[in-house]
Amino acid sequence: MQRILMVGKPNSGKSLLFNQLTGLRQKVANYPGVTVEVKRGQCDKFEIVDLPGTYTLRGLSRDEEIAVNEIQNAIERDDTALVLCVLDATRLERSLVLGLQVQRLAKAKNKAVLFALNFIDEVRRIGEKIDTDALSADLGSPVVALSARTLDGLHEFKQEMLRIAGSPQQFVPSKSIEETEPAAPKSHQLAKSYGLNLDIVLKNQNSVDRLLLNSWTGSIIFLSVMFLLFQSIFTLAAPLMDGVETFITGFAEIVAAITPAGIVTDFFNDAIFGGLGSFLVFVPQIMVLTFIIGLLEDSGYLARAALMCHRPLSFFGLSGRSFIPYLSGHACAIPAIMAARTIESPHKRLVTMLTIPLMSCSARLPVYALLIAVLVPEDALFLGIFDLQGAAFFGLYLFGIVMALVVSQILNRTLAKDLEESDMPFILELPTYRMPHWKPLMHRVLNSGMVFIKRAAPIIFMVSVGIWVLGYFPLSSTLQNSWLGQIGHVIEPIFEPMGLDWRYGVAILMSFLAREVFVGALGTLFGMAGADEDVVGLAEKVQADGLTLGAGLGLVLFYVVALQCVATVAMLKGETGSNKLAWGLYVAYGLLAYVIAVAVNLII
Numbered sequence: 001m002q003r004i005l006m007v008g009k010p011n012s013g014k015s016l017l018f019n020q021l022t023g024l025r026q027k028v029a030n031y032p033g034v035t036v037e038v039k040r041g042q043c044d045k046f047e048i049v050d051l052p053g054t055y056t057l058r059g060l061s062r063d064e065e066i067a068v069n070e071i072q073n074a075i076e077r078d079d080t081a082l083v084l085c086v087l088d089a090t091r092l093e094r095s096l097v098l099g100l101q102v103q104r105l106a107k108a109k110n111k112a113v114l115f116a117l118n119f120i121d122e123v124r125r126i127g128e129k130i131d132t133d134a135l136s137a138d139l140g141s142p143v144v145a146l147s148a149r150t151l152d153g154l155h156e157f158k159q160e161m162l163r164i165a166g167s168p169q170q171f172v173p174s175k176s177i178e179e180t181e182p183a184a185p186k187s188h189q190l191a192k193s194y195g196l197n198l199d200i201v202l203k204n205q206n207s208v209d210r211l212l213l214n215s216w217t218g219s220i221i222f223l224s225v226m227f228l229l230f231q232s233i234f235t236l237a238a239p240l241m242d243g244v245e246t247f248i249t250g251f252a253e254i255v256a257a258i259t260p261a262g263i264v265t266d267f268f269n270d271a272i273f274g275g276l277g278s279f280l281v282f283v284p285q286i287m288v289l290t291f292i293i294g295l296l297e298d299s300g301y302l303a304r305a306a307l308m309c310h311r312p313l314s315f316f317g318l319s320g321r322s323f324i325p326y327l328s329g330h331a332c333a334i335p336a337i338m339a340a341r342t343i344e345s346p347h348k349r350l351v352t353m354l355t356i357p358l359m360s361c362s363a364r365l366p367v368y369a370l371l372i373a374v375l376v377p378e379d380a381l382f383l384g385i386f387d388l389q390g391a392a393f394f395g396l397y398l399f400g401i402v403m404a405l406v407v408s409q410i411l412n413r414t415l416a417k418d419l420e421e422s423d424m425p426f427i428l429e430l431p432t433y434r435m436p437h438w439k440p441l442m443h444r445v446l447n448s449g450m451v452f453i454k455r456a457a458p459i460i461f462m463v464s465v466g467i468w469v470l471g472y473f474p475l476s477s478t479l480q481n482s483w484l485g486q487i488g489h490v491i492e493p494i495f496e497p498m499g500l501d502w503r504y505g506v507a508i509l510m511s512f513l514a515r516e517v518f519v520g521a522l523g524t525l526f527g528m529a530g531a532d533e534d535v536v537g538l539a540e541k542v543q544a545d546g547l548t549l550g551a552g553l554g555l556v557l558f559y560v561v562a563l564q565c566v567a568t569v570a571m572l573k574g575e576t577g578s579n580k581l582a583w584g585l586y587v588a589y590g591l592l593a594y595v596i597a598v599a600v601n602l603i604i
Ligand SMILES: Nc1nc2c(ncn2[C@@H]2O[C@H](COP(=O)(O)OP(=O)(O)OP(=O)(O)O)[C@@H](O)[C@H]2O)c(=O)[nH]1
Pocket: 008, 009, 010, 011, 012, 013, 014, 015, 016, 017, 027, 028, 029, 030, 031, 032, 033, 034, 035, 036, 051, 052, 053, 054, 118, 119, 120, 121, 122, 146, 147, 148, 149, 150, 298, 434, 437
């Protein structure tokens, strides 16, 4: 299949255009460095390739390097029909540097080039226009204006793209900059002739930035945003969680009414509703978290937050660029470890990757929510205005972040020493403030819930059923002297210093497969212990069972620190190239978590 290669500077709308052309749903967000690997799709009879953004053909960071390698390889290949340079019409100068370099390369290799002048909606909104015909004549390649967001001009653009890709020989650039000529002055000159007056474009943005980037007001706003973010996961999701719980309880009652009493009902109540149901209750929290992170990403604030964090993060040997992977690590460590590719310094990138697993990913949410509901009274207030449970939630996130900073310091002094390098400058382009793109955002929110269920449900189901079978037999035994109980008593001494009995021990051990399993496993075990209670209300059951504050707090902190995710280990192995390092981290964070939990239990 012939291919169309999409290139452009970061945040120029490549991925959104790619999605519009292919019908796929690659991640799109309003900060530079969203796409960090090569993505492929199909449009008509062509393969479309979406690349990470790069400002020049001299890629600095890992993601830019990937883009540059792919551009160089693809331009050499016979099956590349067209190079599509995506330009940000509101930032023409910065877009054209790469555009001109790529055009020169394409001309030398006899490849057709098309310039997509994206963001034309924003140009028109401020009452400006760009003379595409004259720009095209000056560049020596066709230029088509469009908006990948409002879809203005998209149809015409697509027709033109397919026409050129269909007979590319006629569209090899008629001119290009000389081999020795630097692209920057030429792009400056072109932007001066055709681009927008930046004072007009940036007028509103600058006045907002004066507030957001000021060291006093900016810091206060940043801390408030972070506090509200984590607290609202708890408060916004609460009514949705109640809804899911009511639904599952109702469903369980119907199943109980139609199944014969005895082993079948016990199985459904304890293994299915108690295990799987206890876990499903927490899915709304994951969706709320995705929504809030999505708002930050789409608005353009994320890049400002990264800038604000650069100095404090530098103190710990990290970079402002570590902020974005850290924040996305709160949803899931796997894409976050990949997002660390945008960090230019290999040293800082390694330290960031190794500490991302300490960010409280969404798989920990059910454990946090359950144990907070057990330990912190409902409706209590913090500082007289904030929900105390929500504040406790924030505290757990903060604990993970503080641990990550402490570990970064330690890693800096030990592991990453041989990667010592001259300090690389911190450069981050600040995107224009934009309204969130609601439709893709809502899709992402729904998808996050679905993916979470799909990934975790099978393993939770298997563990719950396994635990139930081992706990139910031999028939007429109690849980204490069931097969599971007998195994449990063997492992109990390990968990005694944490102040926990064997049932928690079984749930903790199982969660080394995947941490989501903890709530499901505990749900099954507590379901089996009590006869006629609610099938789902696990927090009340744990509370009634008498979990002490020290043991409960130690347990929840254990979950903040432990790296119980095999997929994260695999990703770390892929990105660092070291199996030993990845598994070493798994063991080290597990041991550290255990020591913290035991210490907290002893102290409180
Ligand atoms: N108003 C407007 N917004 C757009 C347009 N195209 C893209 N965007 C927005 O611009 C931001 C960046 O879009 P992406 O598609 O992620 O940009 P990208 O070039 O793939 O960025 P990287 O992957 O970081 O290189 C997102 O917030 C998009 O919604 C457009 O034509 N008009």
